[in-house]
Structure formats: structure tokens, C-alpha cells
Amino acid sequence: MFGPDRLDRFARHIVLPEIGGAGQARLAQAHVVLIGAGGVGSPAMQNLAAAGIGRITIVDSDRVEASNLQRQTIFAASDIGEAKAEQAASWVRRFDPEIAVEARNLRIDRDNAAQIVAGADLVLDGCDNFATRLAVSDACVAAGVPLTSVAVGRFQGQVANFAGHLPGIACYRCWVGDAFDADDCDTCAEQGVLGAFVGMVASLGAMQAIRVLLQGSASLGDPQWGQLHLIDGLKPSLRTIRVTRDPACRGCGPDVAPRHSDDRTA
Numbered sequence: 313m314f315g316p317d318r319l320d321r322f323a324r325h326i327v328l329p330e331i332g333g334a335g336q337a338r339l340a341q342a343h344v345v346l347i348g349a350g351g352v353g354s355p356a357m358q359n360l361a362a363a364g365i366g367r368i369t370i371v372d373s374d375r376v377e378a379s380n381l382q383r384q385t386i387f388a389a390s391d392i393g394e395a396k397a398e399q400a401a402s403w404v405r406r407f408d409p410e411i412a413v414e415a416r417n418l419r420i421d422r423d424n425a426a427q428i429v430a431g432a433d434l435v436l437d438g439c440d441n442f443a444t445r446l447a448v449s450d451a452c453v454a455a456g457v458p459l460t461s462v463a464v465g466r467f468q469g470q471v472a473n474f475a476g477h478l479p480g481i482a483c484y485r486c487w488v489g490d491a492f493d494a495d496d497c498d499t500c501a502e503q504g505v506l507g508a509f510v511g512m513v514a515s516l517g518a519m520q521a522i523r524v525l526l527q528g529s530a531s532l533g534d535p536q537w538g539q540l541h542l543i544d545g546l547k548p549s550l551r552t553i554r555v556t557r558d559p560a561c562r563g564c565g566p567d568v569a570p571r572h573s574d575d576r577t578a
């Protein structure tokens with residue numbers, strides 16, 4: 313299964329009863345698509361790469377700016393002006409040459425989302441606007457791909473696993489509704505964000521993604537579908553609410569995605 317180098321590299325995972333050799337093998341086979349290589353995406357990507365995820369695709373159309381360096385932990389001053397997706401992929405290659413990494417230097421939207429999420433085992437969305445998040449969520453539901461959603465606004469963080477393609481499980485659109493499809497709101501530039509806090513929320517996102525990937529392979533593999541973890545960074549505290557499936561949801565409801573109709577009526 314693993315050679316001596318890989319056994320050594322992941323020894324602290326493998327001795328964990330919650331992961332073990334079977335869990336580590338599963339992570340090595342997994343393909344994660346990361347939407348955004350920014351404040352959430354950078355530390356989430358570091359944790360996922362360190363965990364031994366075998367294949368990582370990074371989607372981001374931005375270039376590194378000086379104001380990113382306060383929280384986007386994979387970038388250095390020498391990266392300013394360079395494409396984030398490319399620089400992020402370079403970070404992964406340096407960190408672990410055995411990870412298959414792909415940079416997609418483009419802005420994800422309704423037209424290209426299906427092609428980008430196709431074949432992924434999981435999508436982790438840490439982007440900075442609702443319109444993209446909803447496009448990603450709808451594409452994940454249609455493709456049957458689980459979605460880990462990670463969002464930060466000032467000192468509030470939200471992390472949840474969605475799977476609208478599964479019967480009775482909510483999708484991201486069930487949670488936020490349709491109001492934000494056309495908006496580009498709630499960006500860090502307007503709100504401000506503290507680097508240490510966004511890193512904390514992003515790490516929880518990576519943890520929740522790993523839970524999904526380990527389902528069926530290790531005891532940590534409880535995806536906690538629809539459990540929305542709300543983190544207050546000032547106290548700090550964490551509370552959890554359940555997001556229920558919205559029967560009228562345009563993303564996963566009964567009037568779309570007819571190929572899933574059997575799942576819903578089962």
C-alpha cells in the first residue's frame with residue numbers, strides 16, 4: 313500500500329484509531345477541488361495537502377496582492393502579482409511532490425462549474441461571494457459531489473458539509489436561499505478579517521472535509537451532513553445548528569435534477 317517514506321510521513325495519522333491505515337489509504341485516493349486560494353483556501357489547502365489528499369485541484373482567478381499576505385498563509389511577498397492558483401499549486405508541489413495538483417486560473421461560474429466539479433470526491437468552497445457559492449453548490453448537487461462550505465465574516469465563521477444529491481440531506485442553497493444569486497457582497501475588503509481567525513475556521517473546514525472523505529473507511533468518517541458549525545471568534549465559542557432540506561429548494565428540490573428523483577422518493 314504505502315512505501316516506507318509514506319508510512320513515515322503519515323505515521324501520526326495511521327496510529328490514530330479514528331483514521332488508521334485504511335483511512336490514510338482512502339485520503340491518498342481522494343480528489344478534492346478547492347474553490348478559492350484565499351484566506352480560507354490557503355490554510356485549508358495546507359491542511360489537506362499535509363493530510364495526504366492524493367489529488368488537489370485549485371480554482372482561483374485572482375492575483376496575489378500585498379493585502380492578502382496578512383492571512384493567505386501560502387503566499388510570500390515575492391508572489392505579489394502572480395496568479396494565486398499557480399502559486400498555490402507550486403506550494404503543493406514543493407510541499408509534497410507525490411500529490412497530483414492542478415491549477416485552474418479561472419473564475420468559476422454557472423457555465424463552467426459542472427466541468428470543474430466533475431469527478432471530484434469533495435469540493436471545499438472558501439470563495440468570497442454568494443453567487444459563486446450558489447453556482448458551485450448547484451453543480452455539486454447535479455454531479456453528486458459532497459460540498460464542504462467554509463465562510464468567514466469578521467469574527468463569525470461557518471462550516472458545514474452539504475450533500476443535496478442524497479435523500480433528505482440539505483444543500484448549501486437550502487441554507488442561504490436564492491436571494492444572493494446575483495450579488496457580490498460580504499467581501500473581506502468591506503468587512504475586514506483577522507488572519508488567525510480565518511485560519512482557525514479554515515482548519516475546521518479541512519477537518520470536516522476529511523470526515524466526509526473517510527466515510528466508510530475509518531471511524532472518523534461521519535460527514536455530519538447539514539450540521540452547520542457557527543464559530544464566534546471573539547469569545548471564542550462554537551455552536552451547531554441543523555440545516556434541514558428545503559422541499560422548495562431550486563438546487564436540490566423535487567423540481568430540478570430529474571436524475572435524482574429516484575433518490576428522493578426512496
Ligand SMILES: [Zn+2]
Nearest residue numbers: 483486561564
Ligand atoms: Zn437544497
